[in-house]
């Protein structure tokens with residue numbers, strides 16, 4: 144009551160002040176003050192920079208002015224065409240060196256670059272390939288000729304096929320094309336959301352036979368952590384459906400086995416790289432499933448989290464929101480943990496849509512009603528004032544994945560991304576890359592570039608970057624003591640980054 148009275152008085156006084164200023168030439172000092180006040184609200188707006196940080200900030204500002212004047216301006220261009228421009232940018236080179244904290248929104252099947260998948264995984268012995276009727280591929284490792292499976296009747300040993308083909312480099316390139324969306328002509332190949340999602344889903348299926356082979360999964364995951372570490376990222380939360388893995392002789396392992404593999408690889412990677420904080424898994428299921436299947440998945444996730452408390456962070460529903468089922472449709476399944484009196488943290492994808500007012504658009508509020516810990520994408524959040532307020536008050540961070548939103552055709556010019564609103568208000572935000580191998584990226588630097596230069600424009604500064612990086616630890620699923628360790632480790636890396644760039 145006292146608070147709202149005070150607020151009313153403040154509003155009245157400010158109104159009076161505005162009435163006064165429109166009568167005369169605005170006072171430049173007041174104008175400056177308002178500009179500073181507004182800037183202080185943005186992400187990183189209240190971060191105090193040290194003199195050394197201020198020097199880098201001034202340099203970044205100057206670079207940004209130059210890049211914004213240049214044509215074409217990379218964030219205004221489709222990422223597939225802007226990638227080589229971004230790679231030449233001095234801002235990007237600095238972002239690559241910057242300790243970025245954690246990657247909190249990446250899917251397992253797209254963690255590792257397709258170059259590695261093709262040049263490493265498909266060159267292993269006993270790798271079979273099959274070309275499907277709908278112009279896709281399947282891979283399968285087997286110690287004997289595989290039986291028909293996955294729409295495939297004719298499996299060929301890749302080693303034999305490669306020996307017959309005169310141009311192995313060209314052939315490998317064509318294999319890579321099946322595993323990524325990356326292309327020179329994105330507008331021509333992907334004229335609408337349906338077509339780009341169709342190719343996207345096909346590529347996931349194509350990669351599955353490689354990644355679910357146990358020895359490949361082990362190396363794949365290790366390689367994924369290496370790619371992140373190389374981009375100065377120290378922690379990962381990976382969405383994974385925990386597909387069953389298989390051996391050469393056809394033995395199939397269950398989900399607990401897959402979690403064991405993750406656990407072992409994380410342990411080994413941390414031992415090899417003491418500056419790496421670790422990784423956790425967000426178990427995800429596809430929103431195309433039915434309620435009873437999702438109920439089973441939720442029950443299973445509860446059990447797996449109990450058995451692997453250090454590795455399993457929680458649960459999510461994945462797949463295209465616009466054509467999939469809504470969170471509300473699954474309300475019975477998603478209420479199960481509460482009904483059973485147990486906790487299963489949710490990390491829902493929600494609001495990855497530009498269809499305002501639809502049932503899908505409602506996922507944003509429903510994610511919050513189901514007490515989500517973070518919101519994946521939250522592209523629609525800026526249009527939901529109440530949901531935005533709740534998310535802010537409860538510190539439910541939005542996982543912003545700019546390149547994904549552009550490639551999957553929610554926005555074309557990233558300067559128009561609705562997260563510009565969230566950023567200018569200092570909404571809890573983290574930056575992530577969603578499906579790096581699909582978009583031809585590794586790590587987070589490309590997405591940081593788009594967020595910092597395109598979405599943030601000239602307003603955002605080194606304070607913004609610092610807060611975004613720190614946010615990634617702060618809003619992670621790590622327990623409080625590990626967040627503290629993580630933040631201290633990140634601060635150490637940050638200080639070294641600042642002093643090495645003077």
Ligand SMILES: [Zn+2]
Nearest residue numbers: 250492519577
């Ligand atoms: Zn995602």
